[in-house]
Amino acid sequence: MLSALLVMAGIAIALGAVLGYAAIKFRVEGNPLVDKIDAILPQTQCGQCGFPGCKPYATAIAAGEADINKCPPGGEEGIHKLAELLGMEFKPLGGNAVPKPKSVAFIDEATCIGCTLCIQACPVDAIAGAAKQMHTIIAAECTGCELCVAPCPVDCISMKVIEEKITNWKWKYPVYALNTVETTNVAGAALQKTNGRAPG
Amino acid sequence: MRKLNHFHGGIHPPSNKTQSTQVAIAHAPLPSKLIVPFHQHAGEIAKPVVQVGDHVLKGQLIGMPDGFVSSAVHAPTSGTITAIDLQLIAHPSGLPNLCATLIPDGKDEWVERKAVDYRDHSQPELQQLLRMNGVVGLGGAAFPSDVKLRIGKQKIKTLILNGAECEPYITCDDMLMRERANEIVQGAQMLRFMLDADEVLYGVEDNKPEAIAALQQAIKESNLNHDVVAIPTVYPGGSAKQLIRVLTGLEVPSGKLPTDIGVQCFNVATAYSVCRALAHGEPLLSRIITITGNVRRAQNFEALIGTPIDYLVALGEALSDTDGYIMGGPMMGIPLPSVHVPVVKATNCIIATSAKLFPQPQPSMPCIRCTRCVEACPADLQPQDLYWFAQSKEFGKAQKFSLFDCIECGACSYVCPSHIPLVQYYRFAKSEIRAREHDKQLADQARVRHEFREHRFEREKQEKADKLAAREAAAQAAKLASTQPLTPQQLAEQADLEARREHIREVAQSSVENTAVENTTERTGN
Ligand code: SF4
Ligand code: SF4
Numbered sequence: 008m009l010s011a012l013l014v015m016a017g018i019a020i021a022l023g024a025v026l027g028y029a030a031i032k033f034r035v036e037g038n039p040l041v042d043k044i045d046a047i048l049p050q051t052q053c054g055q056c057g058f059p060g061c062k063p064y065a066t067a068i069a070a071g072e073a074d075i076n077k078c079p080p081g082g083e084e085g086i087h088k089l090a091e092l093l094g095m096e097f098k099p100l101g102g103n104a105v106p107k108p109k110s111v112a113f114i115d116e117a118t119c120i121g122c123t124l125c126i127q128a129c130p131v132d133a134i135a136g137a138a139k140q141m142h143t144i145i146a147a148e149c150t151g152c153e154l155c156v157a158p159c160p161v162d163c164i165s166m167k168v169i170e171e172k173i174t175n176w177k178w179k180y181p182v183y184a185l186n187t188v189e190t191t192n193v194a195g196a197a198l199q200k201t202n203g204r205a206p207g
Numbered sequence: 208m209r210k211l212n213h214f215h216g217g218i219h220p221p222s223n224k225t226q227s228t229q230v231a232i233a234h235a236p237l238p239s240k241l242i243v244p245f246h247q248h249a250g251e252i253a254k255p256v257v258q259v260g261d262h263v264l265k266g267q268l269i270g271m272p273d274g275f276v277s278s279a280v281h282a283p284t285s286g287t288i289t290a291i292d293l294q295l296i297a298h299p300s301g302l303p304n305l306c307a308t309l310i311p312d313g314k315d316e317w318v319e320r321k322a323v324d325y326r327d328h329s330q331p332e333l334q335q336l337l338r339m340n341g342v343v344g345l346g347g348a349a350f351p352s353d354v355k356l357r358i359g360k361q362k363i364k365t366l367i368l369n370g371a372e373c374e375p376y377i378t379c380d381d382m383l384m385r386e387r388a389n390e391i392v393q394g395a396q397m398l399r400f401m402l403d404a405d406e407v408l409y410g411v412e413d414n415k416p417e418a419i420a421a422l423q424q425a426i427k428e429s430n431l432n433h434d435v436v437a438i439p440t441v442y443p444g445g446s447a448k449q450l451i452r453v454l455t456g457l458e459v460p461s462g463k464l465p466t467d468i469g470v471q472c473f474n475v476a477t478a479y480s481v482c483r484a485l486a487h488g489e490p491l492l493s494r495i496i497t498i499t500g501n502v503r504r505a506q507n508f509e510a511l512i513g514t515p516i517d518y519l520v521a522l523g524e525a526l527s528d529t530d531g532y533i534m535g536g537p538m539m540g541i542p543l544p545s546v547h548v549p550v551v552k553a554t555n556c557i558i559a560t561s562a563k564l565f566p567q568p569q570p571s572m573p574c575i576r577c578t579r580c581v582e583a584c585p586a587d588l589q590p591q592d593l594y595w596f597a598q599s600k601e602f603g604k605a606q607k608f609s610l611f612d613c614i615e616c617g618a619c620s621y622v623c624p625s626h627i628p629l630v631q632y633y634r635f636a637k638s639e640i641r642a643r644e645h646d647k648q649l650a651d652q653a654r655v656r657h658e659f660r661e662h663r664f665e666r667e668k669q670e671k672a673d674k675l676a677a678r679e680a681a682a683q684a685a686k687l688a689s690t691q692p693l694t695p696q697q698l699a700e701q702a703d704l705e706a707r708r709e710h711i712r713e714v715a716q717s718s719v720e721n722t723a724v725e726n727t728t729e730r731t732g733n
Contacts, residue, residue: 049650052657062658130660131656131657131660132659150649150653172302173246173296173298173302173304176300176302177638177639181631
């Protein structure tokens, strides 16, 4: 009886060790190509590509099952990057999708009935609130995927375009008159006078 | 005599400095309204700590530093806060930012000032004092000085006081050195103490002999072993990396800070405010500003922070054909979106422009790859390549060509025979790259949050499955338990129960049979 137990225990330990070693040695790494593609995708998780999120789309691209031009939030630049990564030709955004300006969702808190449907829809947990309590979007975490807009039974969610503020302002592409053109923008007009144009 | 080094490139634009050095610094009279922005420094905006309607004293804290890189903001004079709202400020975007409007009461009444002897305080204490006194770099970037003093374990060999003032037109540092050299030297000594630096060098371009003499005099009088070095006048000799190169021969490697090679740089005006802050307990409330260009009386003014620039321009008597204003110098300055914006800590110079002084740039033409820009670039870059990548929006390549080492000095645009506004392309490319890096960070956060959510769903599903399994197991166990042997008493009870059930069944059976018989008779009887 005892010897039988010992034999069984011994076999169990030996097999466990083999399995453990194999798990480390032959670990299946996350597919690096999928990760590389996923790193380019904007992580909006909006599903406009026809897949339930960025990662599934990345997986489909890696498997050659999806085109690289299906992501409207990523825009042309995203397509360029994907094309470069995969050694493919650039192609314009597929379908009739047009890239929209970046927006965040906004809940009209007076109308919100606290149904939690939007919370369930949000792919990045960017909505705070509980049942029968009004909900709020955590704007800094909202990816602008619009997935919460449709489920709202009282239509209190709207998308607001992110305004240009001093904190997110960018220098514009220089628009230079090839020949003198009147500019209405004071800043622009004066800019043309500075930057290396000390008077002679 | 110190052996000086050279940096690559550089240009010699007409200096246009003498116009504004003819008379001493004048105090700008108190304006009737001050607009004090809460964001005058590099880093995070200060948090307002006063309310509309509050009466404040001169030097009272109105904006609390918020974040590691941030600085305090103070009321420049005594008076009443009448608004805290968005106002137009001196920013190339022309967008407004949070400001306090202060209506002076004319008494200029100070809060209690506490002077300290820096030698009695630890370095962290002194850093905190500078932060709370709103001391920031006055050379242009307005970087909080306390952050530049937090050097950790790095050994600083050389402290450099930057008095080069290489940009045309600007003379505020020159005049400050001429008139207030003593306090600059005291401030430099304090900075040296805080950095524990071995040597102190002042780099002053050799077109400012009066300033050099004044500094030397002040150093002699206070018996310090600081060294004033006259450096050749080449634009942009006052840029930190270039100045370090000239004075020490050391090169700040790409992507590194001067402290990484044992050097730290402060503007002379910053040293002056360090002295005011520590030795007099005065926060940074005013600064020297050159009013020049298309004005009748070019001059330096000491003006309170928040003074509307139109007020200063009026003191300089701008000529009637003035068509705009530049804050800073003609090479690196920014055009003001409006003349009604307030003076901030970074305002070193206001140049009134006119078509005559600053003629419209000639239309730009294609790059002919003459490489004159390469010769001029003090950062040893390839401006024509950077331009090519920036204009074609190949930002990755621009970065590979060290776009971020470009100091936006404008030397390349200045020499370009094709009149290409090169710096603007670099600014555009830099801000696009920064925005993309920011977006990337946000995307990474979103990915983590999304994955966490998926993981949570997975876990919840697992938990539900586990619960179900547990319930089934429990049911199974209960069934098993029922087949356990029973005690004799239980058996007896069960037997009794069974007997009674049997009896009831019998009774029921018989009555059913009887009724059945009756029913049949009734039916047949009909
Ligand atoms: S100076 Fe102008 S034209 Fe010449 S190479 Fe540079 S960018 Fe091109
Ligand atoms: S602006 Fe940049 S590229 Fe042009 S000369 Fe200055 S450092 Fe070089």
